[in-house]
Amino acid sequence: xxxxxxxxxxxxxxxxxxxxxxxxxxxxxxxxxxxxxxxxxxxxxxxxxxxxxxxxxxxxxxxxxxxxxxxxxxxxxxxxxxxxxxxxxxxxxxxxxxxxxxxxxxxxxxxxxxxxxxxxxxxxxxxxxxxxxxxxxxxxxxxxxxxxxxxxxxxxxxxxxxxxxxxxxxxxxxxxxxxxxxxxxxxxxxxxxxxxxxxxxxxxxxxxxxxxxxxxxxxxxxxxxxxxxxxxxxxxxxxxxxxxxxxxxxxxxxxxxxxxxxxxxxxxxxxxxxxxxxxxxxxxxxxxxxxxxxxxxxxxxxxxxxxxxxxxxxxxxxxxxxxxxxxx
Numbered sequence: 001x002x003x004x005x006x007x008x009x010x011x012x013x014x015x016x017x018x019x020x021x022x023x024x025x026x027x028x029x030x031x032x033x034x035x036x037x038x039x040x041x042x043x044x045x046x047x048x049x050x051x052x053x054x055x056x057x058x059x060x061x062x063x064x065x066x067x068x069x070x071x072x073x074x075x076x077x078x079x080x081x082x083x084x085x086x087x088x089x090x091x092x093x094x095x096x097x098x099x100x101x102x103x104x105x106x107x108x109x110x111x112x113x114x115x116x117x118x119x120x121x122x123x124x125x126x127x128x129x130x131x132x133x134x135x136x137x138x139x140x141x142x143x144x145x146x147x148x149x150x151x152x153x154x155x156x157x158x159x160x161x162x163x164x165x166x167x168x169x170x171x172x173x174x175x176x177x178x179x180x181x182x183x184x185x186x187x188x189x190x191x192x193x194x195x196x197x198x199x200x201x202x203x204x205x206x207x208x209x210x211x212x213x214x215x216x217x218x219x220x221x222x223x224x225x226x227x228x229x230x231x232x233x234x235x236x237x238x239x240x241x242x243x244x245x246x247x248x249x250x251x252x253x254x255x256x257x258x259x260x261x262x263x264x265x266x267x268x269x270x271x272x273x274x275x276x277x278x279x280x281x282x283x284x285x286x287x288x289x290x291x292x293x294x295x296x297x298x299x300x301x302x303x304x305x306x307x308x309x310x311x312x313x314x315x316x317x318x319x320x321x322x323x324x325x326x327x328x
Contacts, residue, residue, distance in 0.1 A: 050299040051199045054078030054086045057276040057289040057296075059264040060095040060232075064105060064113065067094055072120055074295050079124035081297065084198040089260040089276065090132025090148070090207050090232045097267045099184050106134040106146045109159065118157035127197050128153040131230020131260060132165075132206050137186045145186050150204045150230060152195045161195045163204035164188030167212055173236060181208075191215065193222050199300045200225040200256070207231040210245050210259075213252065218326050220253045220315070225305055227255050232262035238273020243285070251283040254309050256300055263292065281305045 056074045060067050071092055078086045093113055096102035107113055114133070121128050128151075135149040148165035166188040168181040194201040203219030203226065210229045219227060227249055233242050242259075250257040256278065263274025277288040278298040287298040309315070318325075 049303075050301050051084040052082055052297055052299055053199050053258060053278065054081065054083035054295050054297055055258055055276050055278055055287065055289070056086065056088050056092075056260050056294075057263050057274055058089060058092065058293045059266060059272070060089075060091050060093070060262060061266055062094055062096050062101055062105070064094045067092065068113065068116060070293060074293070075120055075124055075126065075128070078295055078297075079126050083126060083297065085127040085129065087129040087228065087230065087258050087260040088131055089262050090230045091134070091262060092130060092230075093133055095232070095262070095266040095270065097269065102134065103144055103146065103184055106136045108136050108140075109133075109149075109151070109162070114151070114159070117153060118159075121153050121155055122157040125155045127155055127199075129202070129228055129230065129258075129260070131228065132232070135162075135164075145184055147186050147188065148181070148206055150206050150228070152197070152202065152204065154197075161192050161204060163192050163206070165206040165209065166191070166215070167208045169208040171237075179234075191218055194219055194224040200302055200305075202226045202228055203255075205229050207233065210249065211241075213249065214326055216249050216253050216255075220255060221326060224253075225255060225302060226300065227253065227257045229257065229259040230261075231259055233273040235271045235273050238275065242273055242275060243277070246277065246279050247283045247285070250279040250281060252314070254281045254305065254312070254314060256280060256305065261289070263289075281308045 058070050071088055075086050094105055096105060117128060117130060130151040130153060133149045133151055135147040137143065137145045137147055150163040151159050152161040154160050168185055168187050170180045170182050192204060194203045201223050203224035205215060205228060207229060209215055216227050229246065246257050246259050258278050259276060261274050261276035262272035265271045274291065275288060276296060278286050278296065280286050281304065287296040289296045
């Protein structure tokens with residue numbers, strides 16, 4: 001087989017495996033997963049009927065440029081591996097050391113940072129879940145308040161859905177956790193419809209929303225097949241509740257649950273739990289990041305999801321005559 005010089009450089013990363021004869025693809029896979037970026041997160045490439053999702057874990061700091069470099073590396077790695085959609089955690093843009101720093105670094109959706117992700121999505125030809133962007137509110141000039149926004153961006157770089165976090169993290173655990181998100185954040189007022197993506201119908205949420213099962217049920221009633229919880233769980237609450245809550249949402253809603261995560265020390269005042277993961281509709285953890293920055297991968301099998309819903313039709317067994325129905 002002969003190629004012109006520079007041929008592979010012109011092949012989109014998503015289609016790299018297609019240019020090789022089937023007998024050569026095993027060798028190509030070995031070459032890909034033996035690269036330094038991929039070696040610790042090996043996974044079998046997804047089939048067309050089982051799209052691959054890439055779920056990221058990182059340690060954001062106040063350095064926006066450094067955070068973007070980290071995210072762009074993770075997205076490029078995921079695209080090279082054949083992922084259809086990449087999920088970044090809450091506060092992927094930055095985590096400030098103070099309220100003042102958090103507010104000062106915020107941007108609008110038309111700002112420079114989102115434009116850079118637009119270009120990245122186009123270049124890599126992947127969909128992006130940008131969970132927890134510090135978006136300046138509509139009355140920024142007068143009230144200096146922001147939204148905690150979860151964006152879905154398609155592979156052409158268009159923002160197709162925006163969700164403003166509705167449940168704000170105002171928690172005081174004596175001697176362990178003290179955060180008051182409502183001090184500077186505007187709570188969202190609606191739950192958008194699930195977004196049709198190459199990996200399924202995705203419902204949007206952010207971090208603390210995980211603790212409110214009514215929200216997940218509302219999204220499932222609107223057709224969600226995948227629930228997303230980009231997060232920055234504290235170390236204290238993560239150790240106690242992270243995995244059990246994610247698995248509960250997957251089991252009770254018979255959905256895939258995708259939870260990208262912040263990990264490690266962001267500053268002297270804040271540390272996140274990590275353990276980004278994917279849970280299948282049966283409640284099994286099928287992918288999980290370990291320590292540090294990285295990506296875990298999982299295939300989304302919607303045939304499997306619908307088979308579970310058919311064999312155990314929980315939605316049809318609900319006794320709404322006894323305890324009501326979540327309003328749409």
